[in-house]
Amino acid sequence: xxxxxxxxxxxxxxxxxxxxxxxxxxxxxxxxxxxxxxxxxxxxxxxxxxxxxxxxxxxxxxxxxxxxxxxxxxxxxxxxxxxxxxxxxxxxxxxxxxxxxxxxxxxxxxxxxxxxxxxxxxxxxxxxxxxxx
Amino acid sequence: xxxxxxxxxxxxxxxxxxxxxxxxxxxxxxxxxxxxxxxxxxxxxxxxxxxxxxxxxxxxxxxxxxxxxxxxxxxxxxxxxxxxxxxxxxxxxxxxxxxxxxxxxxxxxxxxxxxxxxxxxxxxxxxxxxxxxxxxxxxxxxxxxxxxxxxxxxxxxxxxxxxxxxxxxxxxxxxxxxxxxxxxxxxxxxxxxxxxxxxxxxxxxxxxxxxxxxxxxxxxxxxxxxxxxxxxxxxxxxxxxxxxxxxxxxxxxxxxxxxxxxxxxxxxxxxxxxxxxxxxxxxxxxxxxxxxxxxx
Numbered sequence: 001x002x003x004x005x006x007x008x009x010x011x012x013x014x015x016x017x018x019x020x021x022x023x024x025x026x027x028x029x030x031x032x033x034x035x036x037x038x039x040x041x042x043x044x045x046x047x048x049x050x051x052x053x054x055x056x057x058x059x060x061x062x063x064x065x066x067x068x069x070x071x072x073x074x075x076x077x078x079x080x081x082x083x084x085x086x087x088x089x090x091x092x093x094x095x096x097x098x099x100x101x102x103x104x105x106x107x108x109x110x111x112x113x114x115x116x117x118x119x120x121x122x123x124x125x126x127x128x129x130x131x132x133x
Numbered sequence: 134x135x136x137x138x139x140x141x142x143x144x145x146x147x148x149x150x151x152x153x154x155x156x157x158x159x160x161x162x163x164x165x166x167x168x169x170x171x172x173x174x175x176x177x178x179x180x181x182x183x184x185x186x187x188x189x190x191x192x193x194x195x196x197x198x199x200x201x202x203x204x205x206x207x208x209x210x211x212x213x214x215x216x217x218x219x220x221x222x223x224x225x226x227x228x229x230x231x232x233x234x235x236x237x238x239x240x241x242x243x244x245x246x247x248x249x250x251x252x253x254x255x256x257x258x259x260x261x262x263x264x265x266x267x268x269x270x271x272x273x274x275x276x277x278x279x280x281x282x283x284x285x286x287x288x289x290x291x292x293x294x295x296x297x298x299x300x301x302x303x304x305x306x307x308x309x310x311x312x313x314x315x316x317x318x319x320x321x322x323x324x325x326x327x328x329x330x331x332x333x334x335x336x337x338x339x340x341x342x343x344x345x346x347x348x349x350x351x352x353x354x355x356x357x358x359x360x361x362x363x364x365x366x367x368x369x370x371x372x373x374x375x376x377x378x379x380x381x382x383x384x385x386x387x388x389x390x391x392x393x394x395x396x397x398x399x400x401x402x403x404x405x406x407x408x409x410x411x412x413x414x415x416x417x418x419x420x421x422x423x424x425x426x427x428x429x
Contacts, residue, residue: 071347
């Protein structure tokens with residue numbers, strides 16, 4: 001059995017995930033990142049996107065992270081995120097509507113482009129995580 | 134006994150219906166209070182982890198050049214005032230507004246952002262410079278609400294529109310006691326980031342982190358720039374949530390005493406009603422008896 005480490009995903013509204021896992025793949029702003037036990041200490045930023053967790057018994061679980069910071073230590077990884085979601089919590093229809101709306105707003109000068117861009121990324125991440133499941 | 138039996142009866146009825154409303158509000162407030170408190174507690178792990186990682190970065194990078202962490206001469210001051218959208222909560226809304234008003238040295242140099250219509254009305258009536266208002270979120274604030282407000286305020290701070298930012302909220306001491314508080318939000322002082330070394334667990338963690346050298350990607354300075362908005366948002370969010378809990382607590386207490394008062398009034402009025410009724414009966418009997426005597 002592979003070594004495991006503790007993963008904590010903490011959102012402002014509470015602890016989202018806290019368990020022993022074997023591996024997690026996250027989308028860092030500097031590229032995709034797979035974290036295993038005994039990873040060298042690293043603090044890095046997390047982009048908006050999906051994450052995949054593999055438990056010691058090879059069970060998988062995936063979800064969405066809406067940006068944040070990961071503090072990786074050999075035995076423990078803490079991800080501070082703005083919000084995290086499991087696919088079952090995501091409303092596909094709503095995400096698609098949000099995507100459409102964001103696409104329109106990026107074109108429209110009335111709206112804040114950066115915000116629309118962020119909204120678009122969020123919507124895409126949600127749709128992806130839903131479809132992968 | 135000048136009062137009419139009918140009048141007293143009507144008053145009892147009206148007090149009673151008011152009592153029913155205040156009692157219902159009390160129950161609603163206690164249910165909401167429970168929810169708000171849960172939310173307030175859920176925020177703590179995030180906030181603590183945030184302080185810890187920021188503290189570590191600041192420790193490593195030494196003095197930071199980050200604009201949000203440097204003191205400058207204070208000319209203008211911004212205030213974020215967190216109040217409720219609704220009244221009937223005792224001194225809850227007024228206390229916060231008063232606190233801010235007392236702190237403002239010069240009306241012209243104060244910029245105000247209000248959360249909740251009560252605070253907005255208070256400052257608008259007194260001709261303060263209200264730069265932003267956020268309505269309809271004070272009962273159930275979300276992290277994204279907090280982030281939005283923080284974004285606006287940080288932008289203003291960066292542009293030099295003001296040199297200090299304070300946040301006024303109501304601290305939830307207990308179900309019965311809430312306290313209006315004023316807290317400095319920006320600039321952040323490095324002192325704030327020192328983790329409170331209360332528990333031994335934390336100290337062990339500190340020793341552990343000293344043994345291994347943490348790598349940063351991107352650079353600490355850049356990372357700090359990313360973390361600071363989240364740190365401030367988290368503080369704002371925490372204040373908003375705590376205020377929401379306080380509002381419900383204050384309303385519950387206010388409504389509880391209103392219900393008690395109504396009960397006392399009803400008791401008093403019922404006593405009066407019975408007396409008046411009894412007096413009327415006694416009078417009637419003595420009249421009848423008097424009449425019968427006269428006929429003899």
